[in-house]
Amino acid sequence: MVASRPAGTPMSKIERALTLTPGGSSKSKEEKIFVTVRVRPLSKKELVGKDQAAWECADRQTIIYKGPPQDRAAPTSYTFDKVFGPSCQTDLVYKDGAKDVAMSALTGINATIFAYGQTSSGKTYTMRGVTESAVCDIYRHMENTPEREFVIKISAMEIYNEIVKDLLQPDSGSLRLLDDPEKGLIVEKLDEQIAKDREHLRHLIGICEEQRQVGETALNDTSSRSHQIIRLTVESRLREVSGCVKSFVANLNFVDLAGSERAAQTHAVGARLKEGSHINRSLLTLTKVIRKLSSEKRSGHIPYRDSKLTRILQLSLGGNARTAIICTMSPALTHVEQSRNTLFFATCAKEVTNTAKVNMFISDKQLVKHLQTEVSRLEAELRSADRVSSYEILIMEKDRKITQMEIEMEELKKERDNACSQLEELRKKMVDNQCGILLTRLKRPESVSHFLGHYSQVKLSR
Numbered sequence: 001m002v003a004s005r006p007a008g009t010p011m012s013k014i015e016r017a018l019t020l021t022p023g024g025s026s027k028s029k030e031e032k033i034f035v036t037v038r039v040r041p042l043s044k045k046e047l048v049g050k051d052q053a054a055w056e057c058a059d060r061q062t063i064i065y066k067g068p069p070q071d072r073a074a075p076t077s078y079t080f081d082k083v084f085g086p087s088c089q090t091d092l093v094y095k096d097g098a099k100d101v102a103m104s105a106l107t108g109i110n111a112t113i114f115a116y117g118q119t120s121s122g123k124t125y126t127m128r129g130v131t132e133s134a135v136c137d138i139y140r141h142m143e144n145t146p147e148r149e150f151v152i153k154i155s156a157m158e159i160y161n162e163i164v165k166d167l168l169q170p171d172s173g174s175l176r177l178l179d180d181p182e183k184g185l186i187v188e189k190l191d192e193q194i195a196k197d198r199e200h201l202r203h204l205i206g207i208c209e210e211q212r213q214v215g216e217t218a219l220n221d222t223s224s225r226s227h228q229i230i231r232l233t234v235e236s237r238l239r240e241v242s243g244c245v246k247s248f249v250a251n252l253n254f255v256d257l258a259g260s261e262r263a264a265q266t267h268a269v270g271a272r273l274k275e276g277s278h279i280n281r282s283l284l285t286l287t288k289v290i291r292k293l294s295s296e297k298r299s300g301h302i303p304y305r306d307s308k309l310t311r312i313l314q315l316s317l318g319g320n321a322r323t324a325i326i327c328t329m330s331p332a333l334t335h336v337e338q339s340r341n342t343l344f345f346a347t348c349a350k351e352v353t354n355t356a357k358v359n360m361f362i363s364d365k366q367l368v369k370h371l372q373t374e375v376s377r378l379e380a381e382l383r384s385a386d387r388v389s390s391y392e393i394l395i396m397e398k399d400r401k402i403t404q405m406e407i408e409m410e411e412l413k414k415e416r417d418n419a420c421s422q423l424e425e426l427r428k429k430m431v432d433n434q435c436g437i438l439l440t441r442l443k444r445p446e447s448v449s450h451f452l453g454h455y456s457q458v459k460l461s462r
């Protein structure tokens with residue numbers, strides 16, 4: 001089951017505009033759908049039929065009608081974000097017309113690339129190349145961003161006669177669309193697979209391509225009446241070390257639309273409108289939605305719910321997504337009416353404004369894991385803090401004892417010095433006393449010999 005999550009336009013603009021708010025959501029940015037036109041070379045059939053090229057790319061943004069004079073009211077010059085001439089390679093169409101939008105999915109912004117044009121104008125040819133290049137760039141980005149962990153999921157569906165089929169599970173039958181109040185639109189039971197790596201993703205895209213080709217051969221021109229959507233869901237988050245639990249999630253849709261001549265037919269009046277089998281409700285509703293969204297007063301009701309395609313891609317049409325539309329056309333004069341219809345559609349589409357924002361989410365599992373890690377970290381911090389403080393107390397106690405002992409030593413030294421000086425004084429006094437006695441006795445001659453004997457004894461005892 002795949003939820004149609006909120007999705008996004010050119011990278012340079014987005015990088016400037018999308019600032020994350022503390023709550024995790026981001027400011028949304030208004031931006032017009034990026035519209036380009038690709039003119040393919042004249043086909044073999046057209047060349048054999050001596051058809052002429054009626055269109056010329058005057059510069060990188062202008063396409064001019066060069067055929068014989070026709071309807072005077074019809075414009076002869078059209079301007080778009082980019083135009084690509086017949087010699088232009090798909091690589092350049094991708095780089096200048098889709099890459100910027102597609103890569104926003106890596107930063108959490110929904111993105112959709114449409115190919116619109118009449119049958120055989122080059123939609124599938126262009127989308128195949130664009131998808132391939134986008135897959136290469138996605139994996140290159142993942143390799144160059146080791147600090148983030150990415151998960152790429154793929155789902156694919158085909159809408160034919162308002163029946164949605166799973167291109168990855170062809171036997172699953174018709175799929176229902178459900179409105180989920182939280183997740184938005186859900187394609188019930190749509191298979192979604194995780195791409196293990198680039199090769200696995202290419203393989204899964206290959207399965208979708210095969211499925212489409214089977215449809216083409218089995219049901220005559222099914223492919224020109226069916227819409228194919230390959231949806232990549234890109235989830236990414238910063239790796240564990242950062243402790244960040246917010247993840248980006250965005251859908252990247254590659255849409256190969258049904259041949260636009262079907263839409264032109266449905267504009268026909270009277271009997272042709274009743275040809276139920278030819279009416280492609282999804283394509284008709286898409287053109288209606290684009291026209292309503294592009295009109296100046298877009299406040300009125302937008303008929304998204306009138307078709308499966310517009311319900312599934314509602315976010316990409318005036319909603320939370322960046323959208324690029326590549327309109328493909330044949331240069332042949334014989335197709336000029338169809339090409340004008342395509343250019344009219346493209347002119348309306350470039351007036352449609354989307355409001356893309358970065359989609360962030362916090363999964364319960366990630367949050368629980370993050371909180372557990374945080375608790376363990378704080379516990380460890382607390383334990384080591386205890387250990388540190390007990391060491392500190394011990395050291396302080398020792399320091400205090402050392403200081404006390406130094407003071408005591410100082411006092412003892414002073415006491416010792418006092419005792420020494422007292423002793424010296426006592427000795428002096430004793431000597432002085434003995435000298436006094438001696439002088440008194442010397443005044444009496446009979447005592448001299450006795451004194452001398454005594455004096456020599458005192459000297460010897462010292």
Ligand SMILES: Nc1ncnc2c1ncn2[C@@H]1O[C@H](COP(=O)(O)OP(=O)(O)O)[C@@H](O)[C@H]1O
Nearest residue numbers: 039040041117118119120121122123124125126
């Ligand atoms: N830009 C191009 N350069 C060369 N060949 C192209 C180009 N675009 C389309 N073709 C060829 O024209 C034919 C019809 O293209 P396709 O993509 O199947 O048209 P669509 O999907 O619009 O019906 C295919 O054979 C395809 O290889």
Ligand SMILES: [Mg+2]
Nearest residue numbers: 123124125223
């Ligand atoms: Mg095709």
